[in-house]
Each structure stands twice: as structure tokens, then as C-alpha cells.
Amino acid sequence: MVRSPAPPGPGADERSWSGQDGGARGPPPGRGALRRAIGLRGGAREDQGARDRVKIHEYQAKEILRKFGVAVPRGYLAVTPLEAEGAARQLGGGICAVKAQIHAGGRGKGGGVRLARSPDEARQHAEAMLGMMLKTSQTGPDGQQVRKVYLEEGCRIARELYLGMTLDRDVGRLAVMASVEGGVDIEEVAAQHPERILREWISPLTGLMPFQARRLAFGLGMQGDSVGAFVRFATGLYNAYVATDASLAEINPLVITVGGDVLALDAKMNFDDNALYRHPDIAAMRDPDEEDPKEAAAREYDLSYITLDGDIGCMVNGAGLAMATMDVIQLSGGAPANFLDVGGGADEEKVTAAFKIILSDPHVKAVLVNIFGGIMKCDVIANGIVAAAKQVGLSIPLVVRLEGTNVELGKDILAHSELAITPADDLGDAARKVVQAARAA
């Protein structure tokens, strides 16, 4: 059920609330998977690497942060308007914020964050939000359905700041970033006013040191009790990050209240999926409603898959080769429908699963399989492709480019398969052929 968001009402604190969540939030779904793809390939456990990065909701991130002593406003989750009204009463019945819980940023601008002055109003806002397709700059054109809202007590905001923590891969250490430009898109700040972003790098030997947090606090223009509050806040954030194997923690905005308190008004955390085995509690926070079903299905088979918007399905072994295949398809005038790394194994079971996932995308008009057979020989791979194509009843053009060990045997198997497989010699040839096939389809 699609409802248009109500225009924001007037109110003293409206500006502060609407200022939060201004686009500096999470990525569109799937970004983690590509980062995964970019980051990982070809190891000894090639079948173990193709999982998405884990994202959670704001209310869950705040739950974690609270445990580590990070100051967050009081809040309750609601899945019905009536629950929202009750939550608003629990918060004291005064001003509170009603915030849509989806895995995308820019909610404020899309009508996903609204201020309520009474429990009654909180219920109305929740009624409008629950079930709506919330469109933000990060959700894609259809938007994301709102299934939960989070109600949070209001506060009197003096300043809005930014605090973020992530890996700086160039030095192999965690970095903390802080800026006086809170509540806005931090990437824009970085591009236009890089001097307004303060950075501290953390040695794993010492962790975040109080002097580093103080340096940030003074750099942000804090004074008095706020400095100590900020040090406790940043230390708690660092402790939470390390204890949960996070990959990103972003507090935007971090607010200083009129009373001098330091509070996380919004919170975003992502986690390193490689470390999930030691954090079952975080694995359980995964929300299947927020994930692309094809990407979730791929994860079941340890395939690394990302939906793109073209019409040429791709199946490749190795993330680097998979990206290169997308590149050459585009250079040849086509558009890939997906990124898919089947890993080093590329056996019949995986290839079958990969075909099924690719073909579940109705936009796909032709498929390109590009495999380098190294330790696993091309004839084995060719047999797998033929069996898989027969099993899924492949009816659209299939271009296969095999290279590596026993490549002639492999090509022979494809040629005698009684399937309409177009063989290709190299990646350039393969891309030309599949682009042509997609155009003709």
C-alpha cells in the first residue's frame, strides 16, 4: 500500500529533527556484496567467501551502542499504530520522533522521520508510515516498504555533529572521523570542505586513546562537561565497534543538547561478515525483508551475486574476472544484469544454482559464462555447464568462453551438447557475441 508522505508540520524542534539522516546513511542494498566481491577472491576456501556484509536497523544499532555506554535517546520499536501510541506514552507523552526502520539512508527527506507532539499524533504518523514504500536517494526507484517504526524521545538540540568509524585500508588501521557538519551528507563535506573533517587513526596496540578523543572534541569546538561526555561517547563507540567486529559505525548526527549532553540521534552500524561466526547475536539481527531475494538466495550457495540493471546475465569465476567481464560487456555496448562470482569450484551444483538465480531476473535476455579452468579442468566445467543448462531448461542464448586446462576438450563437450551454446575464444569475442544475442532477443 503506497501512501504519500504528509508534509512536515511546524514546530520548534522540527528543523533539528528534519536535519538528521540527511543522506549520509547506508548504501543501497547490495553494495556490501560488491565490496565483498572486490575484497575477496581465489583463496584456499573459495567456497566460503561469498557472503554479503551485514546491515542492521537503527534501533538495533542503538541497542548495541547502549550496551557499551554510548548515550542514545530512549526509544521503543513499534510494528502497529497502536503500539506506536503506547510507545509514545511510555516516552512520557511529550514530543517524540517516529522513525521508519529501513536499511537505507535519507529517510528524513523521504518522509520517513516525523515529529509527534502527542501519543495520538505518534499513532497517526505510524499509520501513515507503516506499509508505505519509502523512497529515498538510497532505496532505488520503487522505494523500500516500511514494516517497523522506532519511537524516540525528543531532545533540545544545540549542535549537530558527525562521528564515524571505519577501516582505513591504506594504513590497515581503524580511523575515526569527526566533523562539525552533522546531519548532512558527509561525502559532500569531504569533497567540498575536506578541512572540516578531523581524523584520528587507532593503533590496535592501544585502542582509541582518551587524548585522541579529546583532540577531536576540542577540534569540534567543545568545552566544559561536553568534552568528557564526548570522550566517553567515542570510547564506547570504539569498544562497541571492536567487540562486534563492525565494518562501519556512523553517528550522524551526533548532537550536543542544550544541557550539554552528547547523544547519538541517529546510528548506523555494518558488520564484517567474515567475523559473523563469532557473533551469532548479530547474525540473528539480519532482516530478510530488507535484502534482495536473489542476493539472499545466492548467499545460500556461497555465490557472490549483485543485481544490476542491464539485460546480460553473467557467471564468472573470480571476483576480479567477474568485474572485468562486466567492464568488457559495457565496452562492447551491452549492459550486465548482474555480478556473479561462482568461486573457484564452479562445479555442477554451483553452476546450476547460479543459472537459476540469473534466470529468475526477468530482464535477462542472454547469458555469458566466462570461466578460467585452472586446477579444475575445462572439460569438468563444460560438463557442469551442459548438465546445469539442461536441468534449468535454458531457453535464452548462452555464450560460453572457457580458458585454461583441457580447453579443447571443454569446447568439444559444449559443441556436442545439443544445446544452443555459442562458444567464444576470448573475453572480447564473448562480449561481442553476447551483446549481439541480447540485442537480437
Next chain:
Amino acid sequence: MSILVDRNTRVLIQGITGSAGSFHGEQMLAYGTQVVAGVTPNRGGTRFQGTVPIFHTVSDAVRETGADAAAIFVPPPAAADAIIEAAEADIPLIVAITEGIPVLDMVRVRRFVESRPGSRLIGPNCPGVITPGQCKIGIMPGHVHRPGHVGVVSRSGTLTYEAVKQLTDLGLGQSTAVGIGGDPVHGTDFVDVLRAFEADPETEAVIMIGEIGGGEEERGAAFVRDHMTKPVVGFIAGRTAPPGKRMGHAGAVISGGAGTAAAKIAAMREAGITVVDGPHLLGRAMKDALGRRGKPKPLPVTTGKRPAPAPPPKKGAASRGASPPQRGGKATKKAAKGERE
């Protein structure tokens, strides 16, 4: 000659009794690599394939066999421990093949390895290192390689194999091929390997294969511009990957806008590197680059057979067996890191 590994390299395999370790251990032996020891806790005193002695600990294995390189096939939860154990034993070359090590584990590992100037880490999540016909440490298909004079360095496994296969098919052998791995936090980087190739008299040209993300290719390009005399041919994967699906917002901020394919390609071209549009063009571009440069040296006849084993070095002297470029590489590793911090 070659870089990092040669026929005298004495390899220890950590995790040799696991499925990946035993499969690839067998392949490495078949290629002719001197696998002198294995380490699996609680399996000490037994033998792998009836020949390779297995030890409980890395320090025991080094003391008894003089191993001077470690290949790590230990599963992710124990991999950080295994790498640090190897570095603590001062093994000069540690090749971590394991994929899926938690990033924060690698942050600590990298900090520790930086404090051990006698050890170099390659990987993790990499195909390994091979000097064709002499020594293979890793999971790459050995038989597509041929001895020769082109150095290969890459962040991607299959793209390395692609490049190597094209070179071999064109009659261009390889001095050494190094997969530096795709994880965000890893050991040896492009600059380290490029410096070693530049110093290696047998390497005449280099193929450099990068990917989007991070700033390593840009630093490699700056090294090529300022210090390399040998031709370099390159490729960057991911130039058409949709922006925004690239890396975290905070990550993009940290790298200061670096990391796009366009920025990398521009930096590489500016450094005089020939950058091709697809991986299928790498071999041909290298042939052209060498042709412009003059006639390449005749290639040695390839055998791929196991070389005569070198006599075991004196106990405790293993780490001295490193070849000069490797030592040079190590000294410059510190310098390169210093530039960054």
C-alpha cells in the same frame, strides 16, 4: 633469477592436514616445490604423504628443517594465530592463502608483522607466489606458467591466471608471479613487488593487475613513474562497476576520493604504464611493449620438472637464504610503509 622464491626456497605448510592444505600441499610437491615441513597442532611426529615431517609448532619446524617460507592454509578463525606464529618464528616469507579472515584480526596481524622486519607477509586471500619451474607456493595452476622474464603482480587470482596463460601462449615466460590478495588489510603491496621486479636482473617487464578500491594502485603507479625503468602493462578491473556500490561512505571519505578505476587508470597512464581495456588484451600488449623495447632474451627450455633439491642449509641459517632482491624488497617495505604513515 626471480623474486621472493626460487628452487632453494624451503617451504613449511601450516594446516597441511586440512582439506585445502593437503590438496594443495600435494600439488606443490608435484610441481617440484621443496616442501620440507608441515605444522598441525597435535599431529606432530607424523608425516604428510609419508615423507614430509609434521610438527606441533612452527618454531619446532623451523628449528628442525630450516624452513624459510610458510604457506598458510589454516581456516579463518585460526589464521591470524597461524600468521603471527610464523612471524614470531622469523620466517622470512609468509604466504597466507586463507580467504575470509576477519578484518580486525588482520589489523592486529599487520601491526605485528610490521614489528618483525625479518618477515614479509603476502596475502591473505591470495593465490600465492610462483617462480615457474622452481617453486610454487599457493593454489595457482602451475602448468600454465613457463619460466621467463615477465613479472606479474595482481590483486586478483583468476585475472593472474588469465594474464599468465596469454603470456605463455605468446611464448613469453614469467620470472615470478605474485598474487598480493584482495583483502582490504594485507601484507606486501604493489610497491613492494614492483621494487623487487625492478631490482631483479631477470625480469624485463611487468604486468600489474589492480582493482577498484583503496589507493594501492596509485602508489604503485607513483613508484613506476619515479623509479622504474622496465615497461609495465596494466589493467584495472571494475571500471564500469556502478558508483555507490563500491565502498562505504566513511570508507570513501577516508580514501579522499581515491579508489575509482578512472583515478587509478589515469595515475597509471600518467606514470607511463600501458593500460589495456580488457584482461584479454594483456598478453598482446606485453608482447608489443617488449617488441618496442628490442629483442627479448632467448627463453630457457622449460621442463616444469622437479629441480635437484638444494642441500639443506645449516640449522638457524635458513633466513639467510633470501635472494638479494628479497632483502632489498624488505628494506624498501619499511620505507614504503613509512611514506604512508
